[in-house]
Amino acid sequence: MTVSVRNNVSEHGPREAQPILFAHGFGCDQNMWRFVWPRFEADYRVVLFDHVGAGGSDLSAYDPERYSSLQGYAEDVLELCRELDLRDVVFVGHSVSAMVGVLAATAEPDRFARLVLVGPSPRYIDDDGYVGGFSREDIEGLLESMESNYLGWSSQMAPVIMGNPDRPELGEELINSFCRTDPEIANRFARVTFLSDNREDLGRVKTPSLVLQCSEDAIAPEEVGRFVEREMPAARLVMLDAVGHCPNLSAPEATADAIEEFLRG
Amino acid sequence: MKVEEELFAPGLEDLFENAPCGYLSTAPDGTILKVNRTFEQWTGYDRRQLVGRKRFAELLTPGGRMYHETHYAPLLQMQGEAREIALELVGADGSRLPALVTSVVVADGEGKPQVIRTTVFDASERRRYEEELLQTREREREIARQLQRSMLAGELPAAPGLQVGASYRPADNALEVGGDWYDAFWLGEERLGMVVGDVVGKGIGAAATMGQLRSAVRALASTGLRPGPLLEALDDYTHRHGVGATTTVVYAQLDLASRELRFACAGHLPPILVEPESGPHLSWEGRSTPLGLRIPGPRPESACVLPTGSLFLLYTDGLVERRTQPIDSGLERLQAEVAERREEPPPALAPNLLRALGTGEHGDDACVLALSLG
Numbered sequence: 001m002t003v004s005v006r007n008n009v010s011e012h013g014p015r016e017a018q019p020i021l022f023a024h025g026f027g028c029d030q031n032m033w034r035f036v037w038p039r040f041e042a043d044y045r046v047v048l049f050d051h052v053g054a055g056g057s058d059l060s061a062y063d064p065e066r067y068s069s070l071q072g073y074a075e076d077v078l079e080l081c082r083e084l085d086l087r088d089v090v091f092v093g094h095s096v097s098a099m100v101g102v103l104a105a106t107a108e109p110d111r112f113a114r115l116v117l118v119g120p121s122p123r124y125i126d127d128d129g130y131v132g133g134f135s136r137e138d139i140e141g142l143l144e145s146m147e148s149n150y151l152g153w154s155s156q157m158a159p160v161i162m163g164n165p166d167r168p169e170l171g172e173e174l175i176n177s178f179c180r181t182d183p184e185i186a187n188r189f190a191r192v193t194f195l196s197d198n199r200e201d202l203g204r205v206k207t208p209s210l211v212l213q214c215s216e217d218a219i220a221p222e223e224v225g226r227f228v229e230r231e232m233p234a235a236r237l238v239m240l241d242a243v244g245h246c247p248n249l250s251a252p253e254a255t256a257d258a259i260e261e262f263l264r265g
Numbered sequence: 266m267k268v269e270e271e272l273f274a275p276g277l278e279d280l281f282e283n284a285p286c287g288y289l290s291t292a293p294d295g296t297i298l299k300v301n302r303t304f305e306q307w308t309g310y311d312r313r314q315l316v317g318r319k320r321f322a323e324l325l326t327p328g329g330r331m332y333h334e335t336h337y338a339p340l341l342q343m344q345g346e347a348r349e350i351a352l353e354l355v356g357a358d359g360s361r362l363p364a365l366v367t368s369v370v371v372a373d374g375e376g377k378p379q380v381i382r383t384t385v386f387d388a389s390e391r392r393r394y395e396e397e398l399l400q401t402r403e404r405e406r407e408i409a410r411q412l413q414r415s416m417l418a419g420e421l422p423a424a425p426g427l428q429v430g431a432s433y434r435p436a437d438n439a440l441e442v443g444g445d446w447y448d449a450f451w452l453g454e455e456r457l458g459m460v461v462g463d464v465v466g467k468g469i470g471a472a473a474t475m476g477q478l479r480s481a482v483r484a485l486a487s488t489g490l491r492p493g494p495l496l497e498a499l500d501d502y503t504h505r506h507g508v509g510a511t512t513t514v515v516y517a518q519l520d521l522a523s524r525e526l527r528f529a530c531a532g533h534l535p536p537i538l539v540e541p542e543s544g545p546h547l548s549w550e551g552r553s554t555p556l557g558l559r560i561p562g563p564r565p566e567s568a569c570v571l572p573t574g575s576l577f578l579l580y581t582d583g584l585v586e587r588r589t590q591p592i593d594s595g596l597e598r599l600q601a602e603v604a605e606r607r608e609e610p611p612p613a614l615a616p617n618l619l620r621a622l623g624t625g626e627h628g629d630d631a632c633v634l635a636l637s638l639g
Binding site for chain 1: 328351352
């Protein structure tokens with residue numbers, strides 16, 4: 001199986017242009033970038049993908065061991081870059097994928113030209129002298145919420161979704177389908193996302209990086225964004241006047257503006 | 266009251282304020298713009314405490330707020346609506362109200378979101394019922410797990426020069442128990458029976474089938490049947506009682522005095538034999554179809570004499586199968602791993618092989634039964 005199939009890769013824009021790789025966060029799939037990527041397709045090779053376990057990825061490729069840490073997701077990103085021969089990559093990662101980008105750029109620094117971290121958090125759970133914003137009980141609460149909301153996913157629907165990889169429209173018609181995931185995989189991904197601690201990794205990134213921080217983000221608050229900016233040797237933070245954790249959806253123009261400006265600079 | 270009166274007399278205001286569901290309008294950023302009386306009553310908030318002061322997400326539990334940020338809000342922005350989402354509202358006094366929430370986005374002529382309209386239905390009863398269902402499901406799984414454990418437990422045969430080890434690993438992600446089993450038992454003082462099988466299906470049904478076949482094999486083996494005829498008798502059992510068709514199973518007998526090993530394989534993966542002078546090899550002899558799918562004629566069996574220092578291994582497909590790779594490469598990996606661990610005594614070898622191979626992905630369990638003869 002190719003990485004492109006495994007990760008449901010879609011591409012836009014000129015092949016020979018500099019690649020810009022968009023990575024979605026926990027919860028939904030590459031559709032999270034639908035209002036942002038069109039801005040870049042004239043000048044960049046736009047590459048979108050779904051993490052294994054999300055969206056239109058190949059669920060049979062989900063290996064609980066490989067994906068028991070963010071390193072597995074970072075390896076996927078590197079494999080994808082190798083298969084598509086992406087060099088000089090602009091990596092744009094939302095939410096947990098910001099840390100996936102940090103790990104990928106640490107492993108292969110030469111491959112990445114720039115990192116854009118949208119709403120990053122290296123650790124969600126409070127620690128001595130560090131405010132992540134959440135407690136372990138909060139994470140359990142999230143898992144409970146997920147358990148009572150198997151979006152677009154019941155045992156009746158699962159075979160339809162899984163058995164028709166060549167007919168994605170069957171799944172697309174379902175309501176809430178952008179955020180549908182196999183409940184077991186979603187549960188594991190949530191744990192990996194919210195129980196990870198990547199604070200030590202931030203200092204290893206030499207790639208010029210942009211931290212995009214929403215003014216009011218309940219998942220990754222401003223002080224966490226400031227922490228990331230402080231710990232990364234070549235990062236600067238830009239504040240977006242946006243509420244919530246997903247400026248790529250709620251303030252797509254401001255998000256695209258900020259990325260463009262960063263890439264020009 | 267006449268129909269006309271219900272439609273017109275109470276006025277739209279009353280229909281809104283006292284609707285049998287909570288109703289609220291928010292700005293695109295979630296700031297509450299308007300709530301109805303039902304919502305006030307359910308949450309214990311006065312609208313003056315909410316309107317312009319709180320965002321909808323602030324009325325949720327911390328976990329619910331995370332869910333809102335990572336699922337609910339994105340869905341709403343991507344598809345303009347989010348339906349039937351289960352969330353818990355936290356009232357003014359801290360009490361929790363399980364609710365089913367549905368929202369739609371109202372956009373202007375250019376598609377720009379203006380307002381989000383949300384209805385909130387009390388789902389306390391439903392949530393209690395769902396919790397009961399979940400508990401029932403969990404109980405059933407636990408019963409099946411216990412059933413299976415009870416069948417896999419028990420002391421394995423051992424004698425001077427003879428060591429038997431076995432290990433079972435449930436599937437990762439497993440919601441239900443799988444259908445793999447192993448068994449090893451004495452047939453008189455000098456003879457030993459060994460079985461590994463794989464029942465089709467999962468859950469209590471598979472566990473029960475496994476139990477029946479396990480007892481049937483033990484009973485048939487005690488009559489002195491050799492492996493080939495034993496599998497034929499098991500076929501008859503399968504037909505007569507309507508259980509266990511298409512199960513794959515391998516049955517082996519070892520005579521300690523003569524060191525003769527005989528085995529027969531009904532559709533199961535080939536045993537691995539390691540003789541002291543050679544590397545591991547797959548024994549493709551003594552093979553026939555899975556149980557209940559018998560073609561006319563006797564089921565074949567294979568026989569050999571085990572030299573001192575031999576190792577014999579039975580296992581199920583969960584050990585060698587991965588979705589993304591052909592089974593041949595799994596069998597090669599297993600042989601390489603066995604070659605590497607050839608000196609390990611079976612009680613250590615069996616669990617070590619399970620750990621080293623296979624990931625338990627896709628709900629497949631696995632087991633290994635290993636025997637060494639000094």
